[in-house]
Amino acid sequence: MQENSFYPPIRTLMGPGPTDVHPKVLQALAMPTIGHLDPQFVTLMDEIKGLLKYAFKTENELTLPISGPGSLGMEACFVNLVEEGDKVIVCQNGVFGTRMADIVRRLKAVPIIVEDPWGRAIDPNKLEAALKKNPDVKFVAMVHAETSTGALSDVKTLTEIAHKYDCLTIVDAVTSLGGSKLLVDEWKLDVVYSGTQKCLSAPPGLSPVTFNQRAVDLIKKRKNITSWFMDMNLVLGYWGEGAKRSYHHTAPVNSLYGLHESLVLLKNEGLENSWKRHERLNSILEKGLKAFGLEYLVPKNERILHMNVVSVPEGQDEAKIRSDLLNNFNLEIGGGLGPLAGKYWRIGLMGYSCRMQNINQVFGALGRFCLNGVNTNFRPEFYLPSQQI
Amino acid sequence: MQENSFYPPIRTLMGPGPTDVHPKVLQALAMPTIGHLDPQFVTLMDEIKGLLKYAFKTENELTLPISGPGSLGMEACFVNLVEEGDKVIVCQNGVFGTRMADIVRRLKAVPIIVEDPWGRAIDPNKLEAALKKNPDVKFVAMVHAETSTGALSDVKTLTEIAHKYDCLTIVDAVTSLGGSKLLVDEWKLDVVYSGTQKCLSAPPGLSPVTFNQRAVDLIKKRKNITSWFMDMNLVLGYWGEGAKRSYHHTAPVNSLYGLHESLVLLKNEGLENSWKRHERLNSILEKGLKAFGLEYLVPKNERILHMNVVSVPEGQDEAKIRSDLLNNFNLEIGGGLGPLAGKYWRIGLMGYSCRMQNINQVFGALGRFCLNGVNTNFRPEFYLPSQQI
Numbered sequence: 001m002q003e004n005s006f007y008p009p010i011r012t013l014m015g016p017g018p019t020d021v022h023p024k025v026l027q028a029l030a031m032p033t034i035g036h037l038d039p040q041f042v043t044l045m046d047e048i049k050g051l052l053k054y055a056f057k058t059e060n061e062l063t064l065p066i067s068g069p070g071s072l073g074m075e076a077c078f079v080n081l082v083e084e085g086d087k088v089i090v091c092q093n094g095v096f097g098t099r100m101a102d103i104v105r106r107l108k109a110v111p112i113i114v115e116d117p118w119g120r121a122i123d124p125n126k127l128e129a130a131l132k133k134n135p136d137v138k139f140v141a142m143v144h145a146e147t148s149t150g151a152l153s154d155v156k157t158l159t160e161i162a163h164k165y166d167c168l169t170i171v172d173a174v175t176s177l178g179g180s181k182l183l184v185d186e187w188k189l190d191v192v193y194s195g196t197q198k199c200l201s202a203p204p205g206l207s208p209v210t211f212n213q214r215a216v217d218l219i220k221k222r223k224n225i226t227s228w229f230m231d232m233n234l235v236l237g238y239w240g241e242g243a244k245r246s247y248h249h250t251a252p253v254n255s256l257y258g259l260h261e262s263l264v265l266l267k268n269e270g271l272e273n274s275w276k277r278h279e280r281l282n283s284i285l286e287k288g289l290k291a292f293g294l295e296y297l298v299p300k301n302e303r304i305l306h307m308n309v310v311s312v313p314e315g316q317d318e319a320k321i322r323s324d325l326l327n328n329f330n331l332e333i334g335g336g337l338g339p340l341a342g343k344y345w346r347i348g349l350m351g352y353s354c355r356m357q358n359i360n361q362v363f364g365a366l367g368r369f370c371l372n373g374v375n376t377n378f379r380p381e382f383y384l385p386s387q388q389i
Numbered sequence: 390m391q392e393n394s395f396y397p398p399i400r401t402l403m404g405p406g407p408t409d410v411h412p413k414v415l416q417a418l419a420m421p422t423i424g425h426l427d428p429q430f431v432t433l434m435d436e437i438k439g440l441l442k443y444a445f446k447t448e449n450e451l452t453l454p455i456s457g458p459g460s461l462g463m464e465a466c467f468v469n470l471v472e473e474g475d476k477v478i479v480c481q482n483g484v485f486g487t488r489m490a491d492i493v494r495r496l497k498a499v500p501i502i503v504e505d506p507w508g509r510a511i512d513p514n515k516l517e518a519a520l521k522k523n524p525d526v527k528f529v530a531m532v533h534a535e536t537s538t539g540a541l542s543d544v545k546t547l548t549e550i551a552h553k554y555d556c557l558t559i560v561d562a563v564t565s566l567g568g569s570k571l572l573v574d575e576w577k578l579d580v581v582y583s584g585t586q587k588c589l590s591a592p593p594g595l596s597p598v599t600f601n602q603r604a605v606d607l608i609k610k611r612k613n614i615t616s617w618f619m620d621m622n623l624v625l626g627y628w629g630e631g632a633k634r635s636y637h638h639t640a641p642v643n644s645l646y647g648l649h650e651s652l653v654l655l656k657n658e659g660l661e662n663s664w665k666r667h668e669r670l671n672s673i674l675e676k677g678l679k680a681f682g683l684e685y686l687v688p689k690n691e692r693i694l695h696m697n698v699v700s701v702p703e704g705q706d707e708a709k710i711r712s713d714l715l716n717n718f719n720l721e722i723g724g725g726l727g728p729l730a731g732k733y734w735r736i737g738l739m740g741y742s743c744r745m746q747n748i749n750q751v752f753g754a755l756g757r758f759c760l761n762g763v764n765t766n767f768r769p770e771f772y773l774p775s776q777q778i
Contacts, residue, residue: 009423015424031396033397034721249459
């Protein structure tokens with residue numbers, strides 16, 4: 001019996017990620033594989049580092065993609081910096097802060113949790129209070145854009161506070177990179193990690209990271225990094241400067257073709273233009289979702305604009321609706337995690353998914369369920385494509 | 390200024406990996422991304438698990454691809470099993486045994502090194518002697534096919550010995566899976582990891598692993614696994630049985646499309662047929678390389694047939710030749726690592742690279758350097774394609 005090839009359905013991806021991948025990026029993935037030490041591949045690596053610096057708005061030398069998904073990137077940042085016994089403040093306002101604390105514990109370091117409600121930004125006053133109370137804290141970890149709740153935190157202010165107490169910051173920018181304003185150098189963020197499958201619109205599987213000089217100095221002094229794979233001292237032998245690269249692991253060549261192409265698209269659009277597109281199109285989506293009677297979990301001024309976390313209409317079976325959207329409209333939106341499960345949807349409009357066609361998909365498909373008796377003031381005119389879109 | 394897309398040169402990959410990727414696998418990579426919790430993706434995951442069981446010759450339930458390159462798979466096996474203070478015998482006969490010992494040390498466990506010369510198989514007698522001397526050893530780690538030297542070890546016998554002393558074995562099968570005989574269940578190997586970029590001919594970036602019940606029982610009892618990302622107790626929530634999968638990390642969707650297709654190709658060829666093809670075509674390559682006057686590092690009965698580690702002709706600048714092969718013939722072969730650097734080449738004939746056209750490439754290109762004064766008895770007839778090839 002012959003085994004069959006797999007042919008995926010053609011979905012519209014508007015969950016928390018992955019997002020739709022641009023056809024050029026898909027094409028790039030399929031280019032013939034070359035060796036991970038091929039001089040032309042080394043050129044590609046250098047270009048990727050340069051493009052990531054552009055996307056992160058940083059001049060940090062140590063800026064590169066970790067060869068694994070965003071959560072491996074998260075772990076890599078902690079593993080390289082945090083030692084056994086270190087105290088780490090973890091600002092928790094959703095799933096990813098919780099994961100950070102788990103990683104800190106596994107490193108036998110001590111997480112000090114600063115908690116905010118799911119759906120709210122991190123409160124700088126709470127962080128400052130915790131720092132005052134714990135003068136021996138070394139690191140403050142925080143999520144810029146909490147994918148699980150849709151809350152965007154002011155990591156610039158939080159980092160300023162952390163620095164006042166001589167702490168380094170570790171910042172999760174998985175969902176913000178490329179879609180929300182993120183200025184690594186200007187905001188003086190020390191360590192930042194991200195993912196490829198959100199606003200960069202490359203497939204999942206790589207994790208861009210950037211470390212400033214202060215973080216690099218710390219890493220260079222480390223003697224007991226528990227992971228061989230993630231040890232940046234070793235990774236740098238392969239990704240570092242110069243033409244000579246020593247073998248560490250075999251880089252995921254084709255995935256890096258894809259990341260490169262997605263960064264080329266970002267740079268050619270212009271980072272600020274991409275931020276503006278995310279803002280503009282999401283404001284259209286917002287109007288529609290509100291017209292349907294859906295309510296946002298997060299107050300506007302604390303919101304990730306491109307991650308719309310909205311209430312499920314009362315009395316509706318949210319899982320059934322999501323499954324109907326997927327099966328009948330090939331439209332994926334996300335369900336809620338943890339305490340938000342069953343009550344909220346997460347509708348992402350990110351990266352290549354952030355375009356008018358996708359908004360129309362949501363309005364068309366979701367409208368079937370929401371218009372009925374909930375709100376009939378919905379007028380399609382305002383979302384018709386026009387010059388200002 | 391517009392950024393440019395990257396277009397790789399079209400190479401023939403005959404180094405230690407990555408190997409040439411089949412056009413169907415490249416095509417699969419470029420299929421539209423779907424969500425990592427999409428029911429159709431869950432079906433794909435189940436198919437991949439089944440196909441990996443076929444490739445590993447195992448019924449182990451815990452058989453899946455780790456979302457990272459082979460060396461992350463290596464680390465994952467140790468991280469899940471080895472605890473602080475555990476004694477681990479590491480059989481070392483090349484680069485990868487050395488790396489295993491490094492990982493064991495980072496876990497604050499105690500590696501006991503059983504050393505064999507680079508280019509030789511692991512000596513079962515030395516292992517047994519070490520086990521006798523160290524009755525409290527818990528694990529024995531070994532490399533089936535040492536890519537750095539070309540040596541193939543008898544992991545069946547080594548595992549029998551380890552089991553006599555109540556140890557579990559951790560086996561590196563990165564270069565053997567799909568190309569050399571490997572019978573995980575029949576040989577009673579406890580934990581095995583591999584890579585995608587060798588005989589499976591998928592791009593690098595994923596690491597198939599398999600754990601038997603005894604290993605799973607150990608992992609389920611672990612309380613202090615240092616890595617969140619690699620903790621198989623968590624990974625299984627996503628990759629485990631049943632339709633319900635809980636989010637752990639975002640799987641590298643498109644890379645998994647590629648792996649699936651490469652496994653479909655392997656199954657449709659037949660695993661045993663693939664082993665035979667590797668043996669048959671490598672015997673042709675061997676005749677030619679010997680006719681050129683190149684000498685094998687590894688004695689035939691200890692050799693990975695598809696990893697030809699051969700001496701650089703005396704007086705030749707090996708790096709210059711490799712770079713000439715790459716620049717003028719688009720042919721990649723590998724240099725030596727560690728003590729073999731400058732003295733040996735590593736010529737892989739694996740996976741989709743293991744075909745007559747590639748042998749011809751080597752003969753044509755390498756012949757330019759080797760024929761001149763070294764050996765002129767080389768006759769092309771014997772390698773012409775014929776029915777027995």
